[in-house]
Structures are given as structure tokens and as C-alpha cells.
Amino acid sequence: MKIREIILGTHNITATAAFYTQSLQLPVISEGGRHISLQAGSSILTFEQQETVTPPIYHIAFNIPHNQLQEAIQWLQNFTTLLPVTDSSHIADFSNWNAHAVYFYDNNGNLLELIARHGLENASAQLYIDCISELGVVTENPTAYADQLINRYGLTIFSRQPRLEQFTALGDDNGLLIIVKEGRNWFPTSVPAQYFPATITLENNGNATTLSL
Template identity: 35%
Template sequence: MEIKSLTLQTDNLQTMKEFYINKLGFLMIAENRDSFQIQTGTSILEFTNRDTVSKPFYHFAFNIPANQFEEAKFWLKNKVQLLTEDGEDEVNFSHLPAQAIYFEDPSGNIVEFIARYGINEESSEPFTINSILNISEIGLIVDDVLKVGKELGKAHIFERGHKPLNDKFLNFMGVRDKGIFIILAHPGRRWIFSDKYSTIFPLQITVDNGKMIIVNDKGEFIIKDCSV
């Protein structure tokens, strides 16, 4: 599974546009009065203030080249303040293996750069925002994790390693060797490197098998086939 496009809500569209385009340097590929899109490697990320619910925030991640974690961290620290957990501004996921850093954008999204060793390709070019490979993760927060997980399974999106779904923990839906996941979880779970707790907000995910995964403004989960 690959995430082709991701649409998230924001209550602060203009500031978000200035942050992602002017401060971080992403390429804007489309915009209108109530949204803009940026190129994030092979993925497209869109922010919209259309029918915004409350003050939406999400957790999402970008894959970066496997050999550029330290370089990416140095680059990012010159742009934003890194978030910390237990006094540390990075995390080593030894079981993956991977290393990651986190920051918060103007809408309060918890954004992650992650270098997955043995999965992400390497780069010999200096690290820039154009080094980002793709959208690596997006948190999908729903009330009924097991029901939604089964619906994702019907769309051939399974828990990594085909493990059983668990409504008490995070479920990483996707293929381990791709390093791209929809993180299925229930509300009220604290995101690491943050004091924020997972909350249901509208979003739209388009994946490479032609499926569109939607949480609407009522918090309802929908899967559509956009390949026909």
C-alpha cells in the first residue's frame, strides 16, 4: 500500500500555507480559496478549511532517506523547534529499525520525519525538503477499531504482518516492507512526543489500490472505490 494523497482539515489555512511553502520549502502544486496542495515526494498532501470541524489536528509522518537522519535533523532544527519526549528530541525504534524526529505545525499537527533502515532508499544528495520520499503514516482515529479494521481488510489493507487487530493499541495497517501505514486507533490515546490525545477529525486518504478512505464531518468511516 502507498498513500497517493491525503486531505486534512485546518482552521488556519493561510498560516499553514506560509509555514509549509515559505518556511519548509514544499512545492505548492494547486490552490484555491479554501485549500492548497503540496508535493511530498510521491504523495500529495492537501490542507483545506472547507467545513472545518472545531480545531482539527492529526499525526502524520514523512519517510526520509535511510542514510540522512542526522542531516535531516540538523536541517529541520534550523526551521522549527523539535518536540521532546522524556528530555530527548529523537527516538530510536530499534525493533523496526528506524529513527524519528517530531515537530508541531501551526495547526497543532504532530509531524514526524522517519528514516526506516533497510526499507527507505538512500540518497547521495544534500538533504532538502525535496528529499522527502512519501507520506509514511497517517493516524486514522475511529470509535470502532475492530469494525473499521475489518472494512480495511476487505480493501486489502491489513495489519502489518497480518497480526490480529487490537482495539487497545495502535494498529499499523500496511505492508512492513513498504514502510507506509495507516495507524488505526481509538480516540483518547496520547501521541508520543506530544501532550495531545488522538481525536476523530475528518480526513480523506487515497491509496494506490484505487480506494479512498474517508472520515466525514460526522465522524463516519467510509471506503469508496475511485478506480472506476
């Protein structure tokens, strides 16, 4: 499964544009007074200005070349603080996913992740963002919602992650929907997941689908 585009809300489009263009160095596809669309590898990341009471907060992961994690850490430390995963490390070791990852916040408080998935043949001599590989989806009933997406759109359970009552991953190493129960803390933080609207365009088995989450 591939994530072609996600559309998210922000309370500060100006600061968001500055973070993603200056810090993460993503190229601009289009922008206006109330939106910006950025090229994130093979995916598009779009933010739209919103005036909701509560500032929206999301979880987004980006695939990087699987041999470039240390380079990613050095790069991120130039402009942000990595979040601790354990008392002694900022690196998440997902052995069952055959992956390593690091986490940090953007200007909105969104939980961002750079993940090196060793099952992908994307080794590179240089660090780059390959694609948007995960979007967190918050719901009261992850099992029921996952079943709905499976039945309606032909999505599949991530083969590396058994289903849990509060956590279900749909897709594969290229793209995942991370479906979690509202109130469950986003790993590796103590921030409880909240629902905020988002739009995602997926490509699955050659078919493109746009979902309003």
C-alpha cells in the same frame, strides 16, 4: 502500500500555506482561496479551509532517506522545535520497526514526523521528503475498524507491529494507516487523539482506493 494523497482540514489556510511552502519547502501543485495542494515526494498533501468549532489536528509522517536523519534534525532546527522523546533525546528509536524518527508541530498543531526506515533502499546523498508514509486515524474501536478496512479493501497488518487493543498499523514501510483509540495520547506527546475527518487515496497491490475517514 502507498499513500497517494491525503486531504485534511485547517482553520488557517494562509498560515498553513506559508508553513509548508516556506518552512518545509514543499512545491505547490495548486492553490486557491480555500485550499492548497503540495507535492510531498511521491504523495500529494492537500489542506482545505474549514470552519469547524474545534481546529482539526492530525498526525502525519513523512519518509526520508534512511541515512539522512541527522541532516533532517539540523534542517528542522532552523525553523521549529523538536519534541522530546526521552529526557535526553529528540530521536525515537523504533527498534522493532527498524526505524528512527523525530517529531515536531506545524502551524496548526498537527503532529508531524520525519522517519528514517532502514528497511527501505532509499539512501541518498541529500535530504528530501520521499512520501507521506503515515496518517493517524482515530476511532472508538481500532480493532473493529482495522478489520473493516482489511475485509473491504484488502489492507494488511503491518508486519513489524503486533496488533494492540488501542493501536493497529495497516500497510508497510512505504505507507501506513496508524489506527488509534480516541483519547490515546499521540506519541511522544500528552495530546489525546481526537477524530477529525480526512480523505486518503491509497494504492495497494496496484489498486487505487479513496477512503473518507
